[in-house]
Amino acid sequence: MTDAQDEAWLDDEAGRLVRPYTVSNGRTRPSAHFDLLTQVVATGTRPNAYLGPDYEQVLDLCGVPLSVAEVAAHMRLPAVITKVLLSDLVQHDALTTRAPHVMRAGSPTDRNLLEAVLNGLRKRL
Template sequence: MAPRHSAWHDSTLDDVRPYTITGGRTRPKYELELTSLLSTGTASGLADIGPEAEALRLLCAGAPRSVAELAGLRSQLVQVTKILICDLLDLGVLVMAVPTSIAPYEDTHLLEAVVAGLRRLV
């Protein structure tokens, strides 16, 4: 279902069956976790993507989003979302967002409290 504010919105798309959206495909091409983060790529040829894929691209334009978040925001089955994401990855419309660096965590008191709490559970 396309967002109501999208230029792509067409009420006839609200009832489109998932296998129609994915072109009959049932498995994504790539291994994607629910927590995989995606952001917009640098592809310029967007004429080949449909309204469902365009909506995913627009959602990733502001900040990286997870697969689960995209599926939830679109009210779509996760499997359908993953298949569309794979298409967008192939076109370069979306890219996997990977953190460039992870800052070291220096608050050892909190980590020690977590470990102590976990030990009490056992």
């Protein structure tokens, strides 16, 4: 959805004009388990049936790997509703998931990660 299309569904005072439960057809429980840090990425396969504009927007966003939290933020939806959308797309083989990377207990710090964070901070300052 473009910014102009997005504006039609947003009101500065009221917020999103289509309520979140409407987007998920009243469902509040995803059919798959997602952590907020779970990475999702589009597979390139589109669902056989048109699911709606929110699903299309999710697929467009997920051309690159994003976390569930990032998708929710871009969509301006609560995380639980975003998880419902994502689980529907996973069932249609349009998205694939990857568990968040967890550091091993024996390695409390990852030098490459710390250097990347330091480099990023240096660029911003």
